[in-house]
Amino acid sequence: MITALGGGVGAAKFLKGISLVLKEPLTVIVNTGDDIQILGLRISPDVDTIVYWLSGIVNREKGWGVREDTFHCLEQLERFGVETWFRLGDRDLAIHFYRTYLRDNGLTPSEITDKVSKAFGINNIKILPMTDDDVETWIETDKGEIHFQEYLVKKEMTPDVKGISVKGIDKAKPAPGVIQAIEEARGIIICPSNPIISIGPILGVKGIREALKRTAAGIIAISPLIGGAPLKGPADRLMRGLGLEVSSAQIARLYEDFLDKIIIDEKDAIEVDKIKSMGIETVVTDTVMSNDEKAEQLATRILRLFEEMT
Amino acid sequence: MITALGGGVGAAKFLKGISLVLKEPLTVIVNTGDDIQILGLRISPDVDTIVYWLSGIVNREKGWGVREDTFHCLEQLERFGVETWFRLGDRDLAIHFYRTYLRDNGLTPSEITDKVSKAFGINNIKILPMTDDDVETWIETDKGEIHFQEYLVKKEMTPDVKGISVKGIDKAKPAPGVIQAIEEARGIIICPSNPIISIGPILGVKGIREALKRTAAGIIAISPLIGGAPLKGPADRLMRGLGLEVSSAQIARLYEDFLDKIIIDEKDAIEVDKIKSMGIETVVTDTVMSNDEKAEQLATRILRLFEEMT
Numbered sequence: 310m311i312t313a314l315g316g317g318v319g320a321a322k323f324l325k326g327i328s329l330v331l332k333e334p335l336t337v338i339v340n341t342g343d344d345i346q347i348l349g350l351r352i353s354p355d356v357d358t359i360v361y362w363l364s365g366i367v368n369r370e371k372g373w374g375v376r377e378d379t380f381h382c383l384e385q386l387e388r389f390g391v392e393t394w395f396r397l398g399d400r401d402l403a404i405h406f407y408r409t410y411l412r413d414n415g416l417t418p419s420e421i422t423d424k425v426s427k428a429f430g431i432n433n434i435k436i437l438p439m440t441d442d443d444v445e446t447w448i449e450t451d452k453g454e455i456h457f458q459e460y461l462v463k464k465e466m467t468p469d470v471k472g473i474s475v476k477g478i479d480k481a482k483p484a485p486g487v488i489q490a491i492e493e494a495r496g497i498i499i500c501p502s503n504p505i506i507s508i509g510p511i512l513g514v515k516g517i518r519e520a521l522k523r524t525a526a527g528i529i530a531i532s533p534l535i536g537g538a539p540l541k542g543p544a545d546r547l548m549r550g551l552g553l554e555v556s557s558a559q560i561a562r563l564y565e566d567f568l569d570k571i572i573i574d575e576k577d578a579i580e581v582d583k584i585k586s587m588g589i590e591t592v593v594t595d596t597v598m599s600n601d602e603k604a605e606q607l608a609t610r611i612l613r614l615f616e617e618m619t
Numbered sequence: 620m621i622t623a624l625g626g627g628v629g630a631a632k633f634l635k636g637i638s639l640v641l642k643e644p645l646t647v648i649v650n651t652g653d654d655i656q657i658l659g660l661r662i663s664p665d666v667d668t669i670v671y672w673l674s675g676i677v678n679r680e681k682g683w684g685v686r687e688d689t690f691h692c693l694e695q696l697e698r699f700g701v702e703t704w705f706r707l708g709d710r711d712l713a714i715h716f717y718r719t720y721l722r723d724n725g726l727t728p729s730e731i732t733d734k735v736s737k738a739f740g741i742n743n744i745k746i747l748p749m750t751d752d753d754v755e756t757w758i759e760t761d762k763g764e765i766h767f768q769e770y771l772v773k774k775e776m777t778p779d780v781k782g783i784s785v786k787g788i789d790k791a792k793p794a795p796g797v798i799q800a801i802e803e804a805r806g807i808i809i810c811p812s813n814p815i816i817s818i819g820p821i822l823g824v825k826g827i828r829e830a831l832k833r834t835a836a837g838i839i840a841i842s843p844l845i846g847g848a849p850l851k852g853p854a855d856r857l858m859r860g861l862g863l864e865v866s867s868a869q870i871a872r873l874y875e876d877f878l879d880k881i882i883i884d885e886k887d888a889i890e891v892d893k894i895k896s897m898g899i900e901t902v903v904t905d906t907v908m909s910n911d912e913k914a915e916q917l918a919t920r921i922l923r924l925f926e927e928m929t
Contacts, residue, residue, distance in 0.1 A: 348716055348717075348720045349716070349719055349720045349723050375695075378691070379689055379691055379709065381688070381689055381691075381708075381709035381710045382692065382709045382710065382712045382713050382716070383713075384710070385685075385710045385712075385713030385714070386713045386716065386717065388713070388738045388739070389713070389717045389734070389735075389738045390738070391717065391720070398691075399689065399691035399692045399709040399712075400691045400692065400694070400695045401695075402692045402695075402709075402712070403692050403693075403695030403696045403698070403699070404695070406658055406659070406692070406696065407658075407696065407699045407701065409659055410658045410659045410701070413659050424699070425699075428698045428699045428700070429698070
């Protein structure tokens with residue numbers, strides 16, 4: 310069994326690639342710190358992006374949302390003067406609706422994610438939210454503290470980042486199956502995700518980091534940086550805001566206590582020595598997943614690395 | 620001031636007509652017995668139909684819903700195996716969302732209806748829900764008791780009607796302004812609405828029937844029947860199910876204790892004598908509102924009748 314940790318578009322693209330070559334069960338533990346309540350709807354962006362990529366209905370240009378979606382409901386909502394910066398497409402709305410409905414009927418995020426996955430015909434990858442407890446990532450900016458989605462979508466990553474706080478993380482317990490998926494895996498992949506707001510919250514859930522240190526599985530991370538910058542998203546701004554160097558070596562350092570290998574892009578080959586000094590092995594390759602074939606190649610490479618490690 | 624009581628497509632068409640000729644304030648007291656909760660959304664069909672007609676975005680062919688709407692959200696919802704018989708269009712969804720959101724934030728149906736009306740630019744007609752308490756009309760059929768919307772939409776009015784129960788009506792208090800609108804009006808119109816499930820629940824709210832008996836205003840009803848049958852909807856089936864004759868005379872009888880005049884269609888002229896025997900005056904005219912002009916003519920006729928009565 311393989312287990313992955315991830316959140317965001319990079320993870321979803323990679324999981325699509327690995328789903329095409331996978332011959333064994335894979336569990337993905339997904340960040341839920343991006344979750345947000347909009348007009349009473351419970352939205353779980355990282356789970357949904359993975360569901361949309363795996364089921365093939367994703368809008369590939371944007372990297373998230375549903376292909377060829379319309380925004381007729383949102384256009385009407387503007388009439389009411391409510392906040393419409395979170396661009397909810399009509400086809401996309403269904404998953405939020407269904408989640409909110411099940412949630413109001415007492416189902417947990419794990420139970421909901423399982424039902425959603427099945428409804429989208431996702432069978433070879435089990436999607437687990439990191440926790441069934443509510444956790445929300447907020448960004449401290451020079452203009453006050455705002456929800457991560459507000460920072461990302463509404464403010465378009467423009468405010469200066471002063472700090473990050475994952476509200477509720479102290480009390481968050483791992484969702485059922487999460488610790489087991491780490492303990493029983495033969496290989497664990499840290500997806501090419503934002504280390505601060507996608508992987509960071511997962512590692513913050515009680516017991517997950519300890520399980521990663523303890524597991525017998527080989528652990529390989531894929532750096533989300535290409536030439537020292539993310540392909541999209543605010544990884545560089547957040548890392549800089551926290552006083553961290555924006556580099557694949559820094560990413561390795563964030564995972565140093567449990568990581569065996571890190572895959573970095575050819576454009577970051579200069580980082581190899583720095584990473585070696587942490588006792589982490591580096592694999593240099595082309596990590597840009599511009600299509601499914603390239604994501605498949607990256608996945609195949611990692612699966613081969615796990616073979617070599619056992 | 621004029622006050623109207625109504626619910627359903629007939630009322631909405633008539634109100635559109637009167638809104639085009641009106642030179643004084645009009646308050647409409649709307650049935651909320653049709654309200655239903657679908658996938659966590661609070662839907663108030665009679666209020667919405669009036670809002671859509673008055674604002675001009677209604678789908679005129681169907682008589683309800685939003686013109687040129689799409690059903691992309693609903694199509695996706697089918698994936699989840701949830702009930703999708705209530706055909707929620709993408710543009711239509713916005714009003715249900717907004718209502719549910721405000722409701723969850725503690726606003727009453729009156730407050731919500733006021734905000735919705737303003738958002739749709741409706742200024743010359745004040746829309747009041749009959750009550751701020753939750754009331755739901757259920758139909759006893761030969762196959763068990765079902766919500767009115769399920770009878771109407773899902774079952775397409777096919778089950779035999781055995782009885783009607785308006786749940787919550789015993790405890791329903793009139794919404795703020797309802798009694799005053801009846802007491803202070805110079806004329807009151809009972810819209811061409813279903814007497815059983817549109818006007819019936821309004822008359823069942825504590826104090827409304829008494830206020831109608833007490834008011835100094837002239838009260839004129841428009842029969843919803845054309846040639847002894849409704850243009851659409853289940854008025855005939857419901858009346859028959861309750862053992863009532865399906866006729867404009869029967870409609871007059873239902874309102875006998877407070878009604879001054881009833882307008883009936885030319886095709887029902889035969890009913891005049893029967894109605895006269897109740898002490899109610901009949902006006903016979905063409906009541907089919909096939910376009911705004913015809914609705915305007917009907918409204919103008921009623922406004923003139925009020926002039927004659929004072």
